[in-house]
Amino acid sequence: MASYKIGMIGIGLMGHGIATNLLKHGHALSVLEHAGNQPLNDLLAGGAQTFKTPHELANQSDVIILCVTGTPQVEQVLLGEQGVLQGMKPGCIVIDCSTAVPTSTERVAQLVIEKGGAFMDAPMTRTPKEAAEGRLNLLVGADADLFEICKPILACFSENIVHAGPIGAGHRMKLLHNYVSLGSVTLIAEAAACAQSAGVDAQTFVDVLAMGGGWGAALERLKPFLASGDTSGLRFSLANSLKDLTYYNQMASDMQADRTVAGAVQRTLDQACKEGDPQALLPSIIPLIAKRQFIKT
Template identity: 80%
Template structure:
């Protein structure tokens, strides 16, 4: 059995780690101030290490689940980073959301040191992470993908091989642009409905019976019905980060980004005017307040 090391035990990472342990995997995690509490993981058998270098020197597989590109580069390339302790043959699996050009760069550095690399970003929410039912979009060598599938299956329900290294992150950004963009569009419409005196339940019901139905509406429904934002446990700061990564990718590929830039501006204004760590449904009253002035 391969020794697995994990870096990034946040809301998503904690669910991934707990499911690896449930499936009997040999898991160690990085101690970090930003982690969710590690007590339950340690009690279930997880080991801990204080630096990425020390973790990498102990493990055959390293799974990253950090915030974004700067954090991926820091834990891999830093002074006490993974590459400082990694042994030849180590597999790095990056489940973070990252800029594809950076993914290609760090993968080359990993492989130059005798390692292997998959980008394996995820969709769905912390709820599905805890249930072991994530979707994974994987970029990398097809043979390596098949070799790693038993590990990925410990915490994912749907696993798609998107293509070579970088393809997973490209598909993730496309997915999140559509997903978060639709939520932002609905939030703006809901704010307009509120200012226009349209009943929130009527707004939801009419959209649900027509072309407005979909996952985005379902996730906003609890907030529109009773102010509960937990239907979409995704912060405005993370949404802004993902849209900025998408726009960077679109710019690099000379793709049109007129709508994407407008969505990014909406999210940037919300983060500037309010709490960036607020959950995305909470953008609705912020948009309404701004429109009413």
């Protein structure tokens, strides 16, 4: 596999695993210095360099991978003062692994292309554990030629790579996936809170769902919290969950698609963020809902 000079922006829980695996596969890696990064010691020991601005990072990179919080951050690092577009070399490939609003994705992609670069959206599913193991799922929006060029790079940190369609299709598929995933978790959380109010034993609740139609990934991820209050089965914050449902509802609205249930899930997450710690992990929504039910009764 060819070796590329890769610049990464966003070394959070997911980005750190991606960066680690890129180094393992022999790519020259540079990362943007940012307060939100995970500790960089192991990456620096592995040969990674750091830059203070996206402009400087882009100027030294063949490929730029974004793994930031959402649309505002993507737009800022690409289009802002000292942004990627100010320093990007012709032929540079921008790979956006963030979760973003598809209409914004299409707009910024066009600006990258006008600057002589190429763009693909490649948002992820799975967790930081799989990111560290190089076993993410990627949902790619790009033209077929660019997809084939980039597959060896993407394979450094992913197990399953799906070509969802042209630019924007990856982000659309990611929002559909996260709506179903987070919506299922929120539904089970509300049922678990109701079960608690009804005096149903938590283990009985889990066992009955698991042997019937309630079984699935959402239940498996909530099981540790229901059993012992352990939130580590789902390392995704309330704030990020609300962001993704907000993006989904915006996408559905743009498409004039029905979003009755999605709107209810978004409102539930919004209320949880207001009543609790937005940075708390998603399983902690269960006691927040249970408390709300108790106050109403």
